[in-house]
Amino acid sequence: VSFIPEGYHSITPYLIVNDALKALAFYRDAFGATEVLRLADPQGKIMHCEFQVGNSKIMMAEGCEEMGALDPHTIGGSPVSLCLYVEKVDEIFQQALAAGATEKRGVQDQFYGDRSGTLEDPFGHTWTVATHIEDLTQEQVDQRFAEWMQQHGGQ
Template sequence: MPVSPVPSGYHTLTPYLIVNGAARALSWYGEAFGAREQMRLPAPGGRIGHAEMEIGDSRFMLADEAPAHDAKAPAAFGGSPVSLHLYVADVDAMMAKAVAAGATVKSQPEDKFYGDRLGTLTDPFGHTWHIATHIEDITLPEIERRMNAMSSST
């Protein structure tokens, strides 16, 4: 029987975060987002060489910085150009929970023209998260109409 190219429990695309302080990050993602630790592989010096967490039905991986292997956290670059988009049942409650755990709000939750209520925060490790609750099913033509209406009113 052939082995699946995607292991059981994973999706085709899996984010991999490099952080400064992976043990703290594992705890923080659990506290702020309810992430569940799936595995942890220690590295020399008390660091974490690889870990995996799950939020809902999605996994993400993380590890401590290892500059010798070109694995650097966002602060090494002055921030990260990559963000993560997390759908949750209640964006306002999740944002409040993350802020209480130490996240910094970049934008408060608000209803968006494309059918999501969305807020943005930066976690204590420099990663940007868009936290959203889908509130309205709308067609692509309606999204385009709303976007154009917004553009013409500014």
Template sequence: MARKAKGRSSKKKAAAGAAARKKTAAAVMVEPIPKGMHTVTPHIVVRNAANAIEFYKQAFGAKELHRMYMPDGKTIMHAAIRIGDSVIMMADEFPDMGTRSPQAIGGTPVSFYIYVRDVDRFFDRAVKAGATVRMPVMDAFWGDRNGVLEDPYGHSWSIATRKKNLSPKQMKQAQEEWLATASMASKKAAEAAPPAAAAAAAAPEPQA
């Protein structure tokens, strides 16, 4: 009887030890993709990142996750914000390291596309916070209602709400109709504009 009790006790201890080791391993296990992160995360460079973070909070409802300063206590070497379910990393300019903002290079070839529930309301809030309208909100042929903004730091943001789900065939047809309409409008505008020669002839003669 004593041997059986001793055997059961040993098994319990072994099971408890295995469970403890499993728990410890789970505690120290590192996820390859951190929780809350997507496969692709944009990292932007801004001139005066501290001010930019405050702008993104007001304009886009961003939540600041963290920030780290250089030894000067002013220059942000790394920061992260969350807009909706997406993280955006950022840092101040470091020209000597080749990291320059859109303001330093005269623009940006990149645009962020943000889906929101109410594009008109979101767009209006961003404009009131200081964003510049590059394209007003309108119904686009691909099924979105969207508009384009430029923030005070030179980055471009397309804000959109999906209004229609289109099949590839419907998308192609809508694109062709839009291109035809745009081409016709461009042609009419060109026809309505006076020729350069006529415009020059219509200009008043300079007086001696």
């Protein structure tokens, strides 16, 4: 028996949301998620579920104050952001917006070799959706970062 279940990675995000059924539908429509597992109470409240996006699994549950599991809307936002690599960032970004996400930063080419944009899903989680478009050496990234910092006033 492996210490990591088959199909999982060392780190697996666990999202807390205020409506897991709606969240599953959003992640399906926005990112092509497929449901892997669902454990619900007799009233249908999702206590734990798992879905897959690309080659990664994500765990999710309804918020539960008694267990200290609070969704971003309850606590006023989330300091955590998820990065999702996809083949066609512009298409998936627009798909997520159409499914109900809110744009935080539009899709654009980045100095570090990705094309990416950032959005917030309807459940308060932040996602950066990206496509890797250029392999760079660390020296190239450092140089481009210095140029970027100079253009943006050291911000």
